[in-house]
Amino acid sequence: AQSVTQPDIHITVSEGASLELRCNYSYGATPYLFWYVQSPGQGLQLLLKYFSGDTLVQGIKGFEAEFKRSQSSFNLRKPSVHWSDAAEYFCAVGDPLNYGGATNKLIFGTGTLLAVQP
Amino acid sequence: DGGITQSPKYLFRKEGQNVTLSCEQNLNHDAMYWYRQDPGQGLRLIYYSQIVNDFQKGDIAEGYSVSREKKESFPLTVTSAQKNPTAFYLCASSIPTGQGKHEQYFGPGTRLTVT
Numbered sequence: 001a002q003s004v005t006q007p008d009i010h011i012t013v014s015e016g017a018s019l020e021l022r023c024n025y026s027y028g029a030t031p032y033l034f035w036y037v038q039s040p041g042q043g044l045q046l047l048l049k050y051f052s053g054d055t056l057v058q059g060i061k062g063f064e065a066e067f068k069r070s071q072s073s074f075n076l077r078k079p080s081v082h083w084s085d086a087a088e089y090f091c092a093v094g095d096p097l098n099y100g101g102a103t104n105k106l107i108f109g110t111g112t113l114l115a116v117q118p
Numbered sequence: 119d120g121g122i123t124q125s126p127k128y129l130f131r132k133e134g135q136n137v138t139l140s141c142e143q144n145l146n147h148d149a150m151y152w153y154r155q156d157p158g159q160g161l162r163l164i165y166y167s168q169i170v171n172d173f174q175k176g177d178i179a180e181g182y183s184v185s186r187e188k189k190e191s192f193p194l195t196v197t198s199a200q201k202n203p204t205a206f207y208l209c210a211s212s213i214p215t216g217q218g219k220h221e222q223y224f225g226p227g228t229r230l231t232v233t
Contacts, residue, residue, distance in 0.1 A: 009158070034221075036224075041227070041229070042226055042227065043122075043124075043208055043224035043225050043226045043227050044161075044208065044210075044224040045224070046221060046222075046223070049221060090160060090161070105151070105163050105166060105176065106161075106163075106222060108160040108161040108162075109160055110158055110159060110160040111158075111160055
């Protein structure tokens with residue numbers, strides 16, 4: 001069965017510092033990969049997605065993520081964090097064999113809560 | 119503006135009462151989903167619907183029911199059989215972006231508190 005692991009429950013970085021949030025998945029092939037962001041009490045917003053092709057994916061708000069097949073990882077990065085980036089970040093995977101079919105669903109990690117220090 | 123609306127934002131109910139959460143989308147999306155979010159557990163899928171008049175159970179469907187009579191609407195009923203209904207509920211919808219790839223878009227959520 002697919003699974004997603006976000007090893008860091010909580011991360012604190014200083015404003016202007018670089019950021020990397022970790023995501024590891026378990027799947028027999030290359031899954032579809034997503035990063036979402038959630039502000040307190042709000043819904044989720046899609047930051048970026050990977051289906052195939054170039055393993056470095058650019059998203060909104062200056063975020064990027066790199067798919068590394070050898071490490072089963074899809075880590076999210078930002079070179080310089082802003083105070084407005086404080087939020088919870090979720091990694092998710094979709095099964096290409098079922099995506100768009102009868103069991104079209106995403107599996108979410110448990111999230112990483114990002115705090116930004118001034 | 120197109121989007122997904124969920125109402126109300128906060129909902130309070132007494133134990134033993136059924137309660138229905140609203141989800142409406144004007145994005146013309148075919149598929150819709152209901153998730154439950156609890157602290158430290160990520161999102162768990164309750165029900166999803168690929169098309170009008172059809173829906174499937176997700177991973178935690180017990181104690182919940184849904185209907186999909188219109189493309190725009192996918193209401194979720196939390197019944198008295200749900201043992202721990204207090205949670206944040208998120209509705210999502212999706213349309214294929216190509217080759218069956220569905221990006222999911224989320225509503226703002228409803229926080230349900232049952233006492």
